[in-house]
Amino acid sequence: MEPVILASASPRRRELLQQAGISFEVRPSDAEETITKTEPSEIVEELSFLKCSDIAEKVRGDRVILGADTIVFFQGKVLGKPSTKQEAAEMLESLQGKTHEVYTGVTFIVRKGKHSEVHTFSEKTAVTFYPMNREEIRAYVESGEPMDKAGAYGIQGRFAVFVKEIRGDYNNVVGLPVSRLYQELKRAGIPGGGISHV
Template sequence: MEYILASASPRRKELLTQAGLAFEAVPSHVKEIIRKEEPAEIVMDLSLQKAEDVYRTLQPVNRTVIGADTIVVYQGEILGKPADASEAMDMLSLLAGRTHQVYTGVTLILNRGGDPTVRSFYEKTDVTFYPIDRFDLQDYIASGDPLDKAGAYGIQGPFAIHVKEIHGDYNNVVGLPIARLYQELKTFS
């Protein structure tokens, strides 16, 4: 089976490559609209929007489209990608010394010549940061790393030194719960 990743994320591409899956990356250009209220439902719906956009564009047969979306949530507040350095500072200051949740929703769409089959699922991981002083935050933000990441950080990069613990799937925090995805793909048809 070949796959189409509805994303331009280098982290998602790397995880699929590590899993040994043959895929083509075709970024979705859909304007994401939050239509749900609960974090798990939000990420599944956003992943569906991305997967449907690429599916409608390509109309692939016998290839599974994989859409994914990740959000960071702290006390019910969704923290997306920061617009600028100031917003990154606000987000990271809020999360420092606290536990938050990372949700990634994944949608699979497959057409074997009839109506497409669609499946969505999500993973949630709890992440706790050590307290972080303002100088460390300023240095990290100056690197530019947080500006393209939900919650303004990447667990797999230089910010890893501030992560105290995680409960759940590490790769979910990176942006794609690859083990769960692999298991879902084995039974998806």
């Protein structure tokens, strides 16, 4: 089987697919991320579909194309990637000592000949932070780690010391619910769930 095409530049998603043993190649989507939905699960599903279908239109042959998108959702608001250090600090200030949800939407398109099957799902994980003081927030922001991450934190990095509790899939917070993905790929008839045994 040809490797899965990952329509994302995220290094975290690459690492998770490598850990799982799923054979893949990277072809990031540059599709414009236009949101028409309001429910967080529908937002990430819509964005993952946009990325996936963008690349599916550009590749030839029988392939599996994979797109994903992750957001942090807190008190009715979507928290994306911070654009400034100030914005990162404000996000962390609002989240500290509280519980929020992380949603990842996943779409994969299975193309065989002229036939294409679209599979989309989303996963939700609740994350609770310990309280943080201003000095802790400032030091973390200055590390640079928050700047390319939804909600301004990386659970797999230095921020791990502030995570009190997780309810749900840890890898979903990193950026890809890889165990659910594996099950969905198997259900879609992908041999071995895309895992290479070479």
